[in-house]
Amino acid sequence: MENNYHVCTGCSLLCDDIEVEYGTETINKIYTACRVGVAHMKESKEKVTFLVDNKPVDEEKALSETVKILKNAKNPLIFGLGASTNEAQKQAIELGKKINATIDDSSSFCFGSVVEALVTNKIKTCTLEDVRNKGDVIIFWGSNPADSHPRHLSKHSYFPRGSEKQRGWEEERTAIAIDIRKSHTAKICGNYFIQIPQGGDVELIDALISGLSGKLPKTSYNYPPKKILELANILKGAKFGIIFVGPGLIYSLENLAPLFRLMQALNEKSNFHLVPMVGNCNMRGFNENLFTETGYVNSVKFENGIVKHGSEYSIVESLKAKTVDAALIIGSDPFSSLPRSIAKSLLEIPIISMGPSETLTTKKAKVHINTAISGVESGGSAIRMDGTLVSFKPIVETKNPLEEYILKRIMEAL
Amino acid sequence: MTNAMEIYQMLPKTNCKKCGKTSCMAFAVALMTRELTPDACLPLKEEPKYKDSYEKISSLFKPSEGATETGLIVHEDLCFGCGNCVVACPVNVANDPYGVGSGNAPKNTSKLILAIEEGIVKARNVDECRRFGKNKILCNGCIVTCPVEAIEFV
Amino acid sequence: MDFGSFLAAPEIKVKVVTYRDIFQDKAMIENLFGDEYKHISAVITLDSADLKQLNVKKGDTVILKNSFGRVVVRAEESGYEPSHRGIAYMPKSSWSNMLVSDETCGKGIPRFQDISLTVTSAKGEKVTELEF
Known part of the structure; x- marks a missing residue:
C-alpha cells in the first residue's frame, strides 16, 4: 500500500500520503486527501486546446502566434508559475533571459519578502517534520490553515504524535491564533484566540516584546495587558516554537522590521522558528529557483545578461506604470487575483496564457494553451512551504502538453 | 444543531x-x-x-445512516476533510499509532473509527468508540478539533 | 405604487476583512464560472445589527460601492463570529477585488486588507456577473 502513495499538489503542504484507487478509466476513490485536494486531483479534463482569439487552432499556429507576440515585445512580462514544477519554472526563467523579460510571481504582493528573509538566513526556520516531532507552541498569525491548508493541523502542526511529542496535543502543544477575524483555525484554538483590530499587528508585536521582558504591554486598542503578559509567558516557555505567518500579518506590515524584532526577542528568551503559509503548491519553488539564478526571489528584469531588481519590476508596479508591452501568464489568473483597478492595464497588451483551466485571464488572452496540471497530469518536483523538496509522479494520463514542453518549443522557435 | x-x-x-x-x-x-x-x-x-x-x-x-446504533452523526456537507478528528481520536491513535496517530495515511485500517475518503470523514467500527459500551466515557476528541461541528453525538 | 421606492435606502459604511474559504477554493477548482463559485464568492457577511439598519434580510442582494468600483452581492448574517458592527467579511475573490484601491506606495503590494465601502440594499438587483 505504501508504494502506492501520491503527492497532492493542491496547496503548498504537498501531502505525500495520498492513496488513489483507480477504476477502469479514471480515478475511482481518493483516500486521506482533504476536500480541496480531492477536487484538485479530479480536476483533470480531457481537452487538448490551443486557442488564438478564442478560436481553436493547432499547436503550430498557437506557437507561431506566441513567438510573434514575444518577438514584437520590447519588455514582455512573464508572470505566474506558482503551480508549475521546478523544471517548468527553470525553463521559464531561461526564456525570460532570452527575451529580456520582466519576471515575477504573486509572491511580490504576498510572501516574497518573507521567503527572501528565509533563503538568506535572516530568520530562523524549520521543517514541518520538526514541527510535528518537537513543536510545543504553535502560532497562526494572520493565517487560517483550516481553510487554506486543511491538513496543516492534523498532519504537522497540532494534532499528530511526534517523536518528542508522544502524549498528544492536549497535553503537549499549545496552538494560538492571532487574527482580525475569528477564523475556523481560531475556533479550534479556543481560548488561545487573540482578536486584534485591523492593522493592529505591529502594536501587538511590540506589546509582546515588552511583555517578554516583563514590561507592561500597551496597545492603543487597549488589549488587556494581563492577557498579553499571559501570552508572552507561554512564548517564553516554548522549547520549540513556530510562527506560521499568513497574508493577514504580511498585509498589515509596512516592512518586515517588526517581524525581525519579534523573532530576535523571542529567540533571546526561547527558541522560535518561522514558516510562511505559502498558498500555491510551488510558489516557494519559484522564489528559490529565481534566487539561485539571479540572487532575487521575484520582481526581476533581465536586460542583455544583466539582472535588475526592485518593486518597479513587480507585476503590480509594471502594470501601473505600463512598462510591460506583452504578458506570458503561466498557471495564474491575475484578472481575478489582482485588484480590478490594477488588472485592467492588462487589457491594453497582448496576453499569452498557459494553464489547465478556463479563467478570466484565458478569456482575455490572444493565445491560450491548455497545459497539463502539475502533479496530477505531469510529474516533477516542487518546494513545500517549509523549503522541503518533494518529487511526484503523475496520477492520471493526459494528452495535454506539459508547460515545460511548450516553454522549450517557444525557446526553440525564437 | x-x-x-x-x-x-x-x-x-x-x-x-x-x-x-x-x-x-x-x-x-x-x-x-x-x-x-x-x-x-x-x-x-x-x-x-x-x-x-x-x-x-x-x-x-x-x-x-450507518451510524444509527451509536448516534454518531457526520454532517458530510460541512466536513472539510482536514482529518483533525481522525488524528485526534484516541482510539484511532491507539490502533494505528504510526499511521493516523502520526498524522499520516492509515497503515492499519482494521479498527479505525474515522478515516477520510473522497475528502470527507467516514465513520465505521463505531462500536470501538469510547462513548459506547460498558465502560463509556464522554470523550469529545473528534468534536472539539472540528472547525465546523461536522461531527456530533445524539 | 411602491411608496418605499421613493425613500432613500439606508446606507452604512463598513470596513471589509477578506478571508479564505475551503468550499470557495473547491468550487473554483471545479468551475470558476459555475453557480456554486458565484454563490460562495459574491457575498458579504454583516453583523445582524448592520443588516437590520440596512433593512435587508439575509440572502437579499446589496450594493457595495467605493471610488474603485460598484458590485452587487448577496448579504449574509454572521454565524459563530463575535459581534462585528461596522466590519464586514468577504471571501477574497474577483468581487472583493473590484473594490480594492490601486494605491501601492510604489511597493507592488495592493491594499487587499484595507477596503472601505458603503452598503445599501440592491432592491432585488441581481448579483454582479463574473466577467472583465
Whole structure:
C-alpha cells in the first residue's frame, strides 16, 4: 500500500500520503486527501486546446502566434508559475533571459519578502517534520490553515504524535491564533484566540516584546495587558516554537522590521522558528529557483545578461506604470487575483496564457494553451512551504502538453 | 444543531399515537435517540400539509445512516476533510499509532473509527468508540478539533 | 405604487476583512464560472445589527460601492463570529477585488486588507456577473 502513495499538489503542504484507487478509466476513490485536494486531483479534463482569439487552432499556429507576440515585445512580462514544477519554472526563467523579460510571481504582493528573509538566513526556520516531532507552541498569525491548508493541523502542526511529542496535543502543544477575524483555525484554538483590530499587528508585536521582558504591554486598542503578559509567558516557555505567518500579518506590515524584532526577542528568551503559509503548491519553488539564478526571489528584469531588481519590476508596479508591452501568464489568473483597478492595464497588451483551466485571464488572452496540471497530469518536483523538496509522479494520463514542453518549443522557435 | 424540542415543533402535534409512542414529544425523543425514523409518523409522511416538515426532518436524520446504533452523526456537507478528528481520536491513535496517530495515511485500517475518503470523514467500527459500551466515557476528541461541528453525538 | 421606492435606502459604511474559504477554493477548482463559485464568492457577511439598519434580510442582494468600483452581492448574517458592527467579511475573490484601491506606495503590494465601502440594499438587483 505504501508504494502506492501520491503527492497532492493542491496547496503548498504537498501531502505525500495520498492513496488513489483507480477504476477502469479514471480515478475511482481518493483516500486521506482533504476536500480541496480531492477536487484538485479530479480536476483533470480531457481537452487538448490551443486557442488564438478564442478560436481553436493547432499547436503550430498557437506557437507561431506566441513567438510573434514575444518577438514584437520590447519588455514582455512573464508572470505566474506558482503551480508549475521546478523544471517548468527553470525553463521559464531561461526564456525570460532570452527575451529580456520582466519576471515575477504573486509572491511580490504576498510572501516574497518573507521567503527572501528565509533563503538568506535572516530568520530562523524549520521543517514541518520538526514541527510535528518537537513543536510545543504553535502560532497562526494572520493565517487560517483550516481553510487554506486543511491538513496543516492534523498532519504537522497540532494534532499528530511526534517523536518528542508522544502524549498528544492536549497535553503537549499549545496552538494560538492571532487574527482580525475569528477564523475556523481560531475556533479550534479556543481560548488561545487573540482578536486584534485591523492593522493592529505591529502594536501587538511590540506589546509582546515588552511583555517578554516583563514590561507592561500597551496597545492603543487597549488589549488587556494581563492577557498579553499571559501570552508572552507561554512564548517564553516554548522549547520549540513556530510562527506560521499568513497574508493577514504580511498585509498589515509596512516592512518586515517588526517581524525581525519579534523573532530576535523571542529567540533571546526561547527558541522560535518561522514558516510562511505559502498558498500555491510551488510558489516557494519559484522564489528559490529565481534566487539561485539571479540572487532575487521575484520582481526581476533581465536586460542583455544583466539582472535588475526592485518593486518597479513587480507585476503590480509594471502594470501601473505600463512598462510591460506583452504578458506570458503561466498557471495564474491575475484578472481575478489582482485588484480590478490594477488588472485592467492588462487589457491594453497582448496576453499569452498557459494553464489547465478556463479563467478570466484565458478569456482575455490572444493565445491560450491548455497545459497539463502539475502533479496530477505531469510529474516533477516542487518546494513545500517549509523549503522541503518533494518529487511526484503523475496520477492520471493526459494528452495535454506539459508547460515545460511548450516553454522549450517557444525557446526553440525564437 | 437540533434538539427534541425543535423536532417537536415540526411534528403534527396531534398526539395521534400512530407511531406507537404516547405523544408527539415522545416521538421526537425517539427520533433523537434513533429508536424510530421519521417514516414512523404516518401523518407526517402521508399528509401533504406536512410535506415541508417531513422533508426537513428526513434530511436532518439522513446523514446518520450507518451510524444509527451509536448516534454518531457526520454532517458530510460541512466536513472539510482536514482529518483533525481522525488524528485526534484516541482510539484511532491507539490502533494505528504510526499511521493516523502520526498524522499520516492509515497503515492499519482494521479498527479505525474515522478515516477520510473522497475528502470527507467516514465513520465505521463505531462500536470501538469510547462513548459506547460498558465502560463509556464522554470523550469529545473528534468534536472539539472540528472547525465546523461536522461531527456530533445524539 | 411602491411608496418605499421613493425613500432613500439606508446606507452604512463598513470596513471589509477578506478571508479564505475551503468550499470557495473547491468550487473554483471545479468551475470558476459555475453557480456554486458565484454563490460562495459574491457575498458579504454583516453583523445582524448592520443588516437590520440596512433593512435587508439575509440572502437579499446589496450594493457595495467605493471610488474603485460598484458590485452587487448577496448579504449574509454572521454565524459563530463575535459581534462585528461596522466590519464586514468577504471571501477574497474577483468581487472583493473590484473594490480594492490601486494605491501601492510604489511597493507592488495592493491594499487587499484595507477596503472601505458603503452598503445599501440592491432592491432585488441581481448579483454582479463574473466577467472583465
